[in-house]
Amino acid sequence: MIGPATRVPPIPAGRWYALCVRPPREDPMARLTLKVTGMTCGHCQKRVETALSQVPGVFAAVVDLQDGVAEVDYDDDAATIEELTAAVARAGYAAALDG
Numbered sequence: 001m002i003g004p005a006t007r008v009p010p011i012p013a014g015r016w017y018a019l020c021v022r023p024p025r026e027d028p029m030a031r032l033t034l035k036v037t038g039m040t041c042g043h044c045q046k047r048v049e050t051a052l053s054q055v056p057g058v059f060a061a062v063v064d065l066q067d068g069v070a071e072v073d074y075d076d077d078a079a080t081i082e083e084l085t086a087a088v089a090r091a092g093y094a095a096a097l098d099g
């Protein structure tokens with residue numbers, strides 16, 4: 001049950017930017033496709049997806065087992081391509097930039 005005590009006080013005008021280190025970017029999202037080799041089954045696919053999802057800055061990672069590609073949505077201010085490929089390598093597979 002939500003009572004009066006849990007109500008959040010209104011944020012004074014102008015306060016938001018005072019709390020931010022920098023104004024939010026319009027669209028922090030970058031999309032990247034990696035060619036992943038070494039996957040043989042659904043478990044491999046899940047492992048690669050999990051490895052990529054756990055990299056700070058990654059919003060979503062979808063791996064296509066048949067095509068051997070991983071599509072990653074991430075904040076390119078927070079994560080680098082090297083960090084993404086390294087995460088896949090640590091999971092036991094090889095990843096390279098597609099195209």
Ligand SMILES: [Cu+2]
Pocket residue numbers: 039040041042043044045
């Ligand atoms: Cu497998």
